[in-house]
Amino acid sequence: MTTRRRLRHSIVGRVALGALLLSLVAAAVLFAVAYGTVSAVATKGLQRAVDTDLAGLADIAATGGAADLTARIADRLAMTPGDSRQSHYLLIDAAGRKIAGDLTDWPASLSADRSDAGYLALPDGTRLYARATRLSPNLALVVGRDDRPERALLDRLTISFALASLVVVLTVSLLTWRNARTLSDRIDRIGAALRTGDSAAMELLVEDAGQDELAEVTRRSGVALRRMQALAVSYRQVSDHVAHEIRTPLAHLDRRLLDLRESADGRTVDRARQDIADIVRLLESLLDIAASEAQRDDPSGMTELDIAGIARELAELYDDSMEDAGLSLETNIGAPVPMRGDAMQLRRMLTNLLDNAVKYVPPGGLIRLSVQEGPTIIIEDDGPGIPVDRRQTIFDRFVRGNAGTNGHGHGLGLTLARAIAERHGLTMMLDDAPRGCRFRIAPGLVS
Structure with a gap:
């Protein structure tokens, strides 16, 4: 398979293609933003120029009348603007007859009574604002300016952006394709070493002279494969030695039993030989089990801890913050309560519940923390409580207990606390309470 075809059908090739497409999309988005911004600025400039011109002519009409206005329009049409931008006018009377200007027809899209504004297209294709x-009551006026300079600017912007985008895309494509080929070659070398188990292929991985992260991965892969090969050879040697050392005495024993069979009870000897065959099969099974267990991941087991001690430490930490918030914290934590769990997660569970109480209980309120055998953990308060219509969903994601809060948090604290409790074989539920909230965590509860 050629390099081009291999890259096209590989993850590396798809990453390279994705980078190319992303650069094209980014260039298109940047062009659209730049084009829209420049076009908006140009339109605002035209609007200011037209409105200024119109205001000046309105003053002339107010002071000099239609005759003076007609003369001024003629003067302006006779001038050649320095920026090659031509102004256009049309002055009509109450009957719609043309009085002055170079425009022949009143634009149907513009209403003089509403002072409408917008772009128009002249018969020769010129566009003007x-x-x-x-x-x-007897005079209506249209003032316009063509947008040739703005269109020329936008055309230059389009060409410049197209050329710059082409350069960027080509550069990104070249760099991405080069890096993709380098990565693909390294992956191919790793794959060849895995497929063939060839020592020379492994040495090529170890001797990769690159300085980037991929080179480090390649070298470490070579070292790991070489180590695995050495372990496999060692394992095979040990297996052969064990099998040989056990099978040899068993073979001698089997031979002696055959000799004994001539002078002893044949059924007893057959049972003995069957026992020997069972030992051999047991040995082979044990070797298979040992090989399988060696490939298993280390279990992330929990440790023995005292949940009462954790709760007591948290209560001491929260004592000052409770006092600053104007709250009282009462504890009922007895003797050590051992359990198996993750200390960090259990601290997070209790912290979430205490933070929840601090957040909702107003100053002067009381919070109680109780830990007993079971373990049974109760955190309750005398705050506003949770409305009845929210109790069924209080542990769901993004659900807050009181819609009238200040909006802090994302409604995930109780969800996380319940998830931690369930990971430890516990269930969290919201008990009925005469006032405030009462959360109870214990084994065997039905929520």
């Missing part, structure tokens, strides 16, 4: 207004 125009605004219409009514100067008096």
